[in-house]
Amino acid sequence: MTPRHLAVWGDPIAHSKSPRLHAAAYDVLGLDWDYTRRQVDEGGFGDALASLDGSWLGLSLTMPLKERAHRVAATLDGHAELTGAVNTLLLTDVAQGFNTDVGGIIDALGEHDLVDLERVRVLGAGATAASAVVACVELGARSIEVRARRPERAAVLIALGQRLGVDVTADAFAADADQVDLTVATLPSGSALDDVTAARLSERGGALFDVAYSPWPSALATAWTGEQAISGEGMLLWQAVRQIRIFMHGDPTVTLPDEDAVVAAMRAVL
Structure with a gap:
């Protein structure tokens, strides 16, 4: 089986909790995927993206790469098109761009x-x-x-x-x-x-x-x-759930198998 690689890119990136969130989810889902972090600035984004081979399934993008990713995506979901920002690239035959931050904010606010x-x-x-x-x-x-x-x-x-x-x-x-x-x-x-x-x-x-x-x-x-003052951890969690849906199904609205257990595992490592 071809290994599947994923990562979060941004600058700075050392603080990111995304690797532990995704690892927890992949463990529950039984997926042999690896998800790492890499410091990539806006100027280096194009070369970094071009260096990826066919084993790469997708990327999460954080500051300052969301607008840059929007410009390279061949297709955009509705939220990415509206906002001019892409925080998720699905690397199939073409780079498909999504914005899962919108849904992450909605769900995080709903929890409160x-x-x-x-x-x-x-x-x-x-x-x-x-x-x-x-x-x-x-x-x-x-x-x-x-x-x-x-x-x-x-x-x-x-x-x-x-x-x-x-x-x-x-x-x-x-x-x-x-x-x-x-x-x-x-x-x-x-x-x-x-x-x-x-x-x-x-x-x-x-x-x-x-x-x-x-x-x-x-x-x-x-x-x-x-x-009350509410941290962005809820947004981080729920936008990541949508990213994993995209990486599995190509669609942020299709729920994951046993999604409640996946979310509980992700929340436990925050």
């Missing part, structure tokens, strides 16, 4: 009963922010306020909101804050806001869902004085 959203604030304007916008719209949000160090970078998110029929606005972190139901932080791990800005966002920010999970609590979660 954060499902009836009206007003949401998203911190950051990168690829994960686009996934957060789509996820929150699918959970009912009608108004999304993006905060970024460079608000002009949110132009793509404003355009995304227009496609989805939702009002998306952009402003600087330090601008006055209205009350929202949920704040989704998509800032890189280790990012910190000044105390005054963090306090203002926290006071009217509702619950905090921070995609960061290492280290936890994040700087923002530590400063959060509003409602």
